[in-house]
Amino acid sequence: MPKIILITGTSTGLGVATAVQAAQAGHTVYATMRNPQKRGALDAAAQAAGVSLTVLQLDVQDTASVTRAVDTVIAEQGRIDVLINNAGMGYVRSLEQAEEADIQxxxxxxxxxxxxxxxxxxxHMRKARAGHVINISSVGGLVGQPFNEVYCGAKFAVEGLTEAMASYITPAFGIHFTAVEPGGIASEFANTVLEQVAxxxxxxxxxxxxxxxxxxSGSQNRQETGIYQSADEVAAVVMQVMALPQPPIRTRTSDWSEAFTSLKTGLDPDGLKQQSQVAEQFLN
Incomplete structure (x- = not known):
């Protein structure tokens, strides 16, 4: 069944790939970005795939902007079936060195x-007694990594938000929550890090x-371990999760990410056992 999908952060990378794949699957896609003038990559990808989608302005740092975008979709479609929280930003620097403004x-x-x-x-989802919130997290939301403590801290928070909401909102209102945890999206890692540090x-x-x-300097060696996937590969996992009647609370997107996080996820890979345990402890 075609769904109404709202996606954030669709000016580059995974956001572009996810929006296009969702449109290819026959869904109605509202692709959002902070600055719609930067829609060139999205438009080119959509044109190449032969699909159409709607671009809206949405700045995740601005509550009024978020509200306007959501209200627009509701006014035009009457519902939002899936929210994909994709907008994000990396940060590589030790906490001791980090400026407080950067941390914020x-x-x-x-x-x-x-x-x-x-x-x-x-x-809107609660009124419909249906919906799916998919949060693009990271293996960095499960495992802390060097010079990524600020970024990992934010992603750990996303994981906690996802788990907590799933513990009571899913059984009460039929709204599902999933954290998608990629390893890395293929890119020139070293150059990207150096640019951000600069x-x-x-x-x-x-x-x-x-x-x-x-x-x-170790980034080249890490590329050979399978850490990096293409944006299309990660987007395909998002599409698979979205299609499941009983989606996981969390899922990794590659063999590498499964292996990397296995000490944290081995007993409960999809998070559903933990969800059931928490509900039993606090709601029964």
Missing amino acids: KILDINYMGVARCTKAVMP QTGGMLEDEYLPILQKYI
């Missing part, structure tokens, strides 16, 4: 952005420098 920005985009958008769709003050000449250089 990462938390605001990666966690508060998810919370704002989810809060906005909840009244934008936030550059490499500092301190005791962290040799460790950071080791982390960055």
Whole structure:
């Protein structure tokens, strides 16, 4: 059955791939981005795939912007079946070096952005007694990694939000919640990290420098381990999750991400056992 889908962060990468694949599957797609003037990559991909979709302005850091986008979809379609919280931002720097403004920005985009958008769709999904919120998380939401403590902290928060809402909203109102946990999206990792570090003050000449250089220089070796997937591969997992009548609370997107997180997820890979246990402890 065709669904009405709202996706955030669709100007690049996974957002573009997910929006296009959803449209190819016959769904009505509202692809959103902070600056619609940056829709070139999305338009080109949609044209190449022979699909159409609607682009809306939505800044996950602006509650009014989120509300406008959600209200527009509801006015035009009467419902939102799936919210895909994809908008996010990476950050590589030790907590000791990080500026507080940068920490606030990462938390605001990666966690508060998810919370704002989810809060906005909840009244409509609750009224319909149906819906699915898919949060693009990361293996960094399960396993802390070097120089990623600020980013991982935000993604851990997304995981907690997903689990907590699923523990009582799913059984009460039929709204599902899923955290999708990729390893990495294929890119020039080292160049991306260097660019981001440069934008936030550059490499500092301190005791962290040799460790950071080791982390960055090892990116080539990590590519050979299967850590990186294409945006299309991750988007295909999102589509699979969206199609399930009983979707998981969490899912990884590759063999590498399964292996990397196995010490955390081995006893309950999809999170459904934990969901049942929490409901039994607190709601029975």
